[in-house]
Amino acid sequence: MILSDELVKYMKRTELTEQKREYAKKLIKSLGVCSCSSLYGAVGNDIELITSIACSHKLCNICNWNRQKQIRRKYYRWFGENEKLAVMFRDGARKVTTAAQREKWESAGYVFATEVKYDLMHLTLTVPHTEENGWRGKEFYFKELTRAFNFMRKSDDWLRWVYGGEYGVEVTKGENGYHIHIHALLFVRKATRNRDKLHKVIFESWNRLTVDSNSHRKLFDDKEIESIKKGNKLFDDDFISKLNPRGATLIGLENIFTINNNGEKVRVGEWCDSRMMKAVMETISYHFKPKMLEKKDGNHDMENLVNILEAVHNQRLYDKFGCLYGEKSLNLKDDSLLQDFEEVKELIDEETGEIFAKRYFITNPVNLYHIGDGDAMVIKMRKNATSIELGERSTRGAIEVLVQKLKNRHNYAM
Numbered sequence: 001m002i003l004s005d006e007l008v009k010y011m012k013r014t015e016l017t018e019q020k021r022e023y024a025k026k027l028i029k030s031l032g033v034c035s036c037s038s039l040y041g042a043v044g045n046d047i048e049l050i051t052s053i054a055c056s057h058k059l060c061n062i063c064n065w066n067r068q069k070q071i072r073r074k075y076y077r078w079f080g081e082n083e084k085l086a087v088m089f090r091d092g093a094r095k096v097t098t099a100a101q102r103e104k105w106e107s108a109g110y111v112f113a114t115e116v117k118y119d120l121m122h123l124t125l126t127v128p129h130t131e132e133n134g135w136r137g138k139e140f141y142f143k144e145l146t147r148a149f150n151f152m153r154k155s156d157d158w159l160r161w162v163y164g165g166e167y168g169v170e171v172t173k174g175e176n177g178y179h180i181h182i183h184a185l186l187f188v189r190k191a192t193r194n195r196d197k198l199h200k201v202i203f204e205s206w207n208r209l210t211v212d213s214n215s216h217r218k219l220f221d222d223k224e225i226e227s228i229k230k231g232n233k234l235f236d237d238d239f240i241s242k243l244n245p246r247g248a249t250l251i252g253l254e255n256i257f258t259i260n261n262n263g264e265k266v267r268v269g270e271w272c273d274s275r276m277m278k279a280v281m282e283t284i285s286y287h288f289k290p291k292m293l294e295k296k297d298g299n300h301d302m303e304n305l306v307n308i309l310e311a312v313h314n315q316r317l318y319d320k321f322g323c324l325y326g327e328k329s330l331n332l333k334d335d336s337l338l339q340d341f342e343e344v345k346e347l348i349d350e351e352t353g354e355i356f357a358k359r360y361f362i363t364n365p366v367n368l369y370h371i372g373d374g375d376a377m378v379i380k381m382r383k384n385a386t387s388i389e390l391g392e393r394s395t396r397g398a399i400e401v402l403v404q405k406l407k408n409r410h411n412y413a414m
Helices: 002-013 018-033 061-081 099-107 142-153 156-161 194-209 222-230 237-241 274-288 302-311 337-341 395-407
Strands: 037-043 046-053 085-090 093-097 111-116 118-125 162-174 177-189 251-255 257-259 265-267 318-322 359-363 368-371 378-381 388-390
Touching (some): 002 018, 002 302, 018 302, 037 395, 046 378, 046 395, 061 274, 085 099, 099 111, 118 162, 118 194, 118 274, 142 194, 156 162, 156 177, 162 274, 162 302, 177 194, 177 274, 194 251, 222 237, 257 274, 359 395
Antiparallel strands (some): 037 046, 037 359, 085 093, 085 111, 118 177, 118 251, 162 177, 162 318, 257 265, 359 388
């Protein structure tokens, strides 16, 4: 609500185009109702928050926190069940897919051949841009960036190395204007020096796909050449000579790692061990930490925020590709709150084995207050607070009611 209040004040003192004003109004409205309809469960005087109906706006902090939490939980579970991928063939064409999608491709005529393990790598893609011309004359180039990435993923060289993955588009602003870039988690074919070999493939392709005729750089100087060579032992003078100075040369590709207590990079160990999962979770978290929502000097940058609101409208900022395309268990869209409560257990009396009678109700969190913190925190209902009592006997049943209310688009903000 602090962000909402700041945005209201900014709109009162600033001339905006009608379109920008409409996008700002939509954000204010979304922030005003986000999580106002929340489901609680109570046993006697003990109240617990179960879940909330969020607004799903791209620039809502609550929703981005929820997205990050949900998708990380889904990947955490998924990697535990998918150490290997299935390789299938049909008429000489190869398809690499997940265990969950194997049956689908078998019904399409593909024949299972073998299973393969894979390495995980973090890819960062940028493009040359300036404050005056952006990239290729556009200040905001979301569509153009993702289109180039999609084109690269269709190349034979890419497909020889990358089985699939997921990515997010991030935007920041610096001295060279808006910096729109991609963070991706790649599933890479295991091989000797696969990082350097794949990095070379991506570097050459991305440099070619991102050439900007407006770029002031006509040649690489000696310092730039040395910098490019340091990124990969396979880069030589012949490779450098084939690069276009007007294309991208800042391309990051690393095996996923964690940072130890000494600030050193530590590569992951066994599959799904704590180091691997921490590295994966950190990589995925990049997608749901909008830099435009970070405060500077205690305030949000309203001008940038309003500009971004218009630019990201109807833009896909997160997606899966390759073997993960169609993997429903990893879908970001929360089409059912029930997905997060498949393993909910009711409270059971250890002595009698009886299920504690729990009542469920929907209300606005403003109708409650907290005493204490952490595990000792207690939730209390305010006097004369209004709520919608549900007659369900189980958590899952109560959530089903909440989901149905959401589908019916009723307004249950208390």
